[in-house]
Amino acid sequence: xxxxxxxxxxxxxxxxxxxxxxxxxxxxxxxxxxxxxxxxxxxxxxxxxxxxxxxxxxxxxxxxxxxxxxxxxxxxxxxxxxxxxxxxxxxxxxxxxxxxxxxxxxxxxxxxxxxxxxxxxxxxxxxxxxxxxxxxxxxxxxxxxxxxxxxxxxxxxxxxxxxxxxxxxxxxxxxxxxxxxxxxxxxxxxxxxxxxxxxxxxxxxxxxxxxxxxxxxxxxxxxxxxxxxxxxxxxxxxxxxxxxxxxxxxxxxxxxxxxxxxxxxxxxxxxxxxxxxxxxxxxxxxxxxxxxxxxxxxxxxxxxxxxxxxxxxxxxxxxxxxxxxxxxxxxxxxxxxxxxxxxxxxxxxxxxxxxxxxxxxxxxxxxxxxxxxxxxxxxxxxxxxxxxxxxxxxxxxxxxxxxxxxxxxxxxxxxxxxxxxxxxxxxxxxxxxxxxxxxxxxxxxxxxxxxxxxxxxxxxxxxxxxxxxxxxxxxxxxxxxxxxxxxxxxxxxxxxxxxxxxxxxxxxxxxxxxxxxxxxxxxxxxxxxxxxxxxxxxxxxxxxxxxxxxxxxxxxxxxxxxxxxxxxxxxxxxxxxxxxxxxxxxxxxxxxxxxxxxxxxxxxxxxxxxxxxxxxxxxxxxxxxxxxxxxxxxxxxxxxxxxxxxxxxxxxxxxxxxxxxxxxxxxxxxxxxxxxxxxxxxxxxxxxxxxxxxxxxxxxxxxxxxxxxxxxxxxxxxxxxxxxxxxxxxxxxxxxxxxxxxxxxxxxxxxxxxxxxxxxxxxxxxxxxxxxx
Amino acid sequence: xxxxxxxxxxxxxxxxxxxxxxxxxxxxxxxxxxxxxxxxxxxxxxxxxxxxxxxxxxxxxxxxxxxxxxxxxxxxxxxxxxxxxxxxxxxxxxxxxxxxxxxxxxxxxxxxxxxxxxxxxxxxxxxxxxxxxxxxxxxxxxxxxxxxxxxxxxxxxxxxxxxxxxxxxxxxxxxxxxxxxxxxxxxxxxxxxxx
Numbered sequence: 001x002x003x004x005x006x007x008x009x010x011x012x013x014x015x016x017x018x019x020x021x022x023x024x025x026x027x028x029x030x031x032x033x034x035x036x037x038x039x040x041x042x043x044x045x046x047x048x049x050x051x052x053x054x055x056x057x058x059x060x061x062x063x064x065x066x067x068x069x070x071x072x073x074x075x076x077x078x079x080x081x082x083x084x085x086x087x088x089x090x091x092x093x094x095x096x097x098x099x100x101x102x103x104x105x106x107x108x109x110x111x112x113x114x115x116x117x118x119x120x121x122x123x124x125x126x127x128x129x130x131x132x133x134x135x136x137x138x139x140x141x142x143x144x145x146x147x148x149x150x151x152x153x154x155x156x157x158x159x160x161x162x163x164x165x166x167x168x169x170x171x172x173x174x175x176x177x178x179x180x181x182x183x184x185x186x187x188x189x190x191x192x193x194x195x196x197x198x199x200x201x202x203x204x205x206x207x208x209x210x211x212x213x214x215x216x217x218x219x220x221x222x223x224x225x226x227x228x229x230x231x232x233x234x235x236x237x238x239x240x241x242x243x244x245x246x247x248x249x250x251x252x253x254x255x256x257x258x259x260x261x262x263x264x265x266x267x268x269x270x271x272x273x274x275x276x277x278x279x280x281x282x283x284x285x286x287x288x289x290x291x292x293x294x295x296x297x298x299x300x301x302x303x304x305x306x307x308x309x310x311x312x313x314x315x316x317x318x319x320x321x322x323x324x325x326x327x328x329x330x331x332x333x334x335x336x337x338x339x340x341x342x343x344x345x346x347x348x349x350x351x352x353x354x355x356x357x358x359x360x361x362x363x364x365x366x367x368x369x370x371x372x373x374x375x376x377x378x379x380x381x382x383x384x385x386x387x388x389x390x391x392x393x394x395x396x397x398x399x400x401x402x403x404x405x406x407x408x409x410x411x412x413x414x415x416x417x418x419x420x421x422x423x424x425x426x427x428x429x430x431x432x433x434x435x436x437x438x439x440x441x442x443x444x445x446x447x448x449x450x451x452x453x454x455x456x457x458x459x460x461x462x463x464x465x466x467x468x469x470x471x472x473x474x475x476x477x478x479x480x481x482x483x484x485x486x487x488x489x490x491x492x493x494x495x496x497x498x499x500x501x502x503x504x505x506x507x508x509x510x511x512x513x514x515x516x517x518x519x520x521x522x523x524x525x526x527x528x529x530x531x532x533x534x535x536x537x538x539x540x541x542x543x544x545x546x547x548x549x550x551x552x553x554x555x556x557x558x559x560x561x562x563x564x565x566x567x568x569x570x571x572x573x574x575x576x577x578x579x580x581x582x583x584x585x586x587x588x589x590x591x592x593x594x595x596x597x598x599x600x601x602x603x604x605x606x607x608x609x610x611x612x613x614x615x616x617x618x619x620x621x622x623x624x625x626x627x628x629x630x631x632x633x634x635x636x637x638x639x640x641x642x643x644x645x646x647x648x649x650x651x652x653x654x655x656x657x658x659x660x661x662x663x664x665x666x667x668x669x670x671x672x673x674x675x676x677x678x679x680x681x682x683x684x685x686x687x688x689x690x691x692x693x694x695x696x697x698x699x700x701x702x703x704x705x706x707x708x709x710x711x712x713x714x715x716x717x718x719x720x721x722x723x724x725x726x727x728x729x730x731x732x733x734x735x736x737x738x739x740x741x742x743x744x745x746x747x748x749x750x751x752x753x754x755x756x757x758x759x760x761x762x763x764x765x766x767x768x769x770x771x772x773x
Numbered sequence: 774x775x776x777x778x779x780x781x782x783x784x785x786x787x788x789x790x791x792x793x794x795x796x797x798x799x800x801x802x803x804x805x806x807x808x809x810x811x812x813x814x815x816x817x818x819x820x821x822x823x824x825x826x827x828x829x830x831x832x833x834x835x836x837x838x839x840x841x842x843x844x845x846x847x848x849x850x851x852x853x854x855x856x857x858x859x860x861x862x863x864x865x866x867x868x869x870x871x872x873x874x875x876x877x878x879x880x881x882x883x884x885x886x887x888x889x890x891x892x893x894x895x896x897x898x899x900x901x902x903x904x905x906x907x908x909x910x911x912x913x914x915x916x917x918x919x920x921x922x923x924x925x926x927x928x929x930x931x932x933x934x935x936x937x938x939x940x941x942x943x944x945x946x947x948x949x950x951x952x953x954x955x956x957x958x959x960x961x962x963x964x965x966x967x968x
Contacts, residue, residue, distance in 0.1 A: 089960075157963070
């Protein structure tokens with residue numbers, strides 16, 4: 001292309017060309033005042049960009065319209081940027097100063113897309129030449145000569161970049177008529193033809209988006225279908241080519257791309273940013289329809305996407321740090337998602353996590369800490385089935401509702417605490433003495449109810465054995481609540497993963513996981529309702545039910561023993577005594593209440609008031625727990641149960657590893673039954689202890705009975721929100737601890753310890769292979 | 774049981790691979806680990822700065838935007854404002870054509886003290902999805918990316934009310950607060966990766 005400003009053209013055209021170029025240049029200089037042309041982006045003295053201030057008219061009339069533009073001409077392979085520069089660069093900026101004239105928004109012809117050879121960086125802009133222009137409206141009272149001034153601020157890049165700044169000025173006379181410039185008006189028209197038509201412009205194709213899903217999930221891909229219809233309402237039949245879609249800057253969306261799937265139909269694929277944006281993102285950009293052969297039609301795209309919701313992997317609080325291996329080669333990047341189960345756990349997809357949460361919830365029914373409630377409920381069910389079929393469903397719904405409501409409350413509490421900056425873990429509520437006392441009181445009250453000290457969910461006639469339905473429903477809901485409260489510390493193997501996931505996830509996911517847990521927990525009763533035959537198989541009622549009920553009361557009291565023991569870990573012997581005193585007061589209160597149920601009117605009121613007084617008084621006196629000192633004695637039975645165990649400390653672990661000792665860390669808590677189970681049945685076994693002795697393992701106990709931020713952080717590093725967690729560290733690879741399954745077996749512990757010992761053995765010389773299972 | 778669980782976990786990892794395989798530095802997620810040598814040949818690993826706030830600055834001494842910020846002392850002054858005991862500033866150059874010698878010369882010329890890490894093969898830059906110079910990342914003591922984007926709100930060097938995003942992000946982290954602006958559009962030259 002021969003062009004007056006093409007400073008390289010002479011050398012390419014040879015002698016004759018030089019003459020021609022010079023002639024053209026002289027002519028062009030005559031057409032444009034010298035102040036309206038300029039060059040910039042000096043590259044070692046050689047300007048890479050030349051600009052010219054163009055008008056489409058040689059004379060304008062007052063109140064009339066014309067166009068002002070800046071033509072940017074670039075050296076070969078150099079480019080400037082579109083309004084959305086893409087991954088790097090800087091949008092070209094043109095600011096106008098035209099007194100007596102209102103200048104509209106800059107019109108951007110459809111841009112080219114540039115990619116680095118590796119495809120890593122994509123930018124949008126113009127090479128060779130572009131005319132960026134704007135409509136201008138002359139004021140009604142304009143007269144004489146108008147001064148037109150444009151300031152260009154751009155970035156010109158080839159591989160390296162050079163800032164390009166130009167100020168161009170010229171004048172245009174105001175006359176009776178607008179006189180188009182025969183040379184430049186067609187150039188504006190040509191540029192106008194490349195500018196995408198605004199949304200809704202007459203005769204322009206229409207773009208509609210159907211997104212798959214009602215929301216975008218932060219950090220996750222999304223898809224949809226974009227349809228383009230012509231002004232006639234029929235699908236756009238033509239083809240597209242090249243980089244036909246150029247997205248705008250969309251806050252909350254990292255990337256979007258379109259693929260043509262059928263005439264007028266495009267598949268949309270995008271990736272939402274990991275950060276949830278303010279407001280709902282819109283799909284913006286420019287779409288170029290047609291091909292070089294058929295001609296192009298470009299349209300603006302500006303259509304609503306969907307609100308972005310947070311998800312897993314976008315935690316508001318601290319998240320696990322993948323500590324790189326010491327074996328990392330210098331300059332090499334370690335993959336974040338290593339192909340080991342431990343790492344995979346923290347990257348579970350939402351669906352899988354929900355499934356695990358559901359299964360975990362179902363498993364919780366069999367846990368010793370929740371089974372009494374289950375048995376209780378089964379007993380209640382038996383009775384109901386016999387009574388009236390229709391009542392089974394409402395009771396089951398009430399039970400499930402109680403579970404779900406409590407789960408949602410827990411989810412809310414977790415979110416609130418996490419928002420407050422504290423990182424909490426599963427079972428954390430058992431680190432709070434008042435909570436333990438409250439649960440114990442509820443258990444005792446329930447037990448006494450089963451013993452028949454008082455009746456619940458029944459009016460006077462209920463004494464005769466008839467259950468009032470609404471009260472009965474309340475009781476079913478209450479049992480649901482109790483089931484959740486009791487289940488929390490029983491972190492079954494699958495549950496740990498799901499909850500670990502939930503704690504590292506966004507609010508919506510936390511709620512979803514807790515709901516899934518609740519549904520799983522309620523599952524056995526949902527089954528009883530959904531399968532009528534199953535409910536009928538439950539045994540017929542009789543005196544055995546009354547006896548069974550009383551027996552279950554003892555089971556509940558047994559659970560209380562465990563809670564009293566937990567309190568011992570939290571607040572020492574004094575705390576236990578205070579709790580027991582309070583529980584006796586609770587017994588007294590329920591007894592008083594039971595007595596009142598046989599009374600009438602005023603005397604009943606007095607008795608209930610007395611009961612309330614006893615409760616409040618006993619609570620005020622007894623419920624003052626001081627956290628026990630972190631002495632060795634109260635530091636959990638776990639330490640005592642394993643001879644030679646030390647309290648966990650990061651520095652001590654490092655020291656032991658440096659001394660060549662394999663390290664076993666037991667993350668435990670007194671209120672964690674799974675932990676206790678593992679300690680009693682596996683870690684205390686003779687063969688396990690022999691293995692520890694044989695390999696000179698340093699055994700550490702990290703006791704999470706009380707809040708301990710260091711332990712919470714350590715758990716989070718491994719994608720866990722609660723105990724138990726078992727780490728085996730090898731002196732040969734201190735950065736790669738092996739995380740054992742939550743339900744230990746003697747074999748797994750012995751083998752893990754052996755691996756750790758062999759890996760760290762100096763006898764194997766430099767070629768130590770520390771393979772992970 | 775353990776085998777089943779492992780299989781499930783691995784399956785989950787593969788199913789979610791398209792999502793999580795994007796090995797990039799995303800705000801709120803763990804920062805990709807790295808070990809790089811600086812201009813003096815000393816190796817730096819992200820892990821060794823655990824417990825400190827780490828600022829990563831992608832740079833290219835030849836980029837006009839970088840030059841402007843070094844002339845205006847933006848980077849130097851931002852860094853000076855931080856407690857060196859709590860904040861580590863690492864400058865990373867992923868330009869394929871640069872080396873320890875050129876980095877040392879630049880460091881001497883500008884007179885700053887932070888190490889210039891050389892990522893000549895671009896692997897670390899790409900793992901962070903660093904695309905511009907400057908391109909800034911702020912990583913908290915737990916190794917989680919808390920800010921990614923531009924150094925400030927002033928791509929053209931003309932803004933009268935400047936907001937230094939890195940400074941506000943680091944200050945928020947040191948005060949235990951949420952970072953108000955966790956990401957911004959980075960501006961500048963493209964990173965000159967090996968092609």
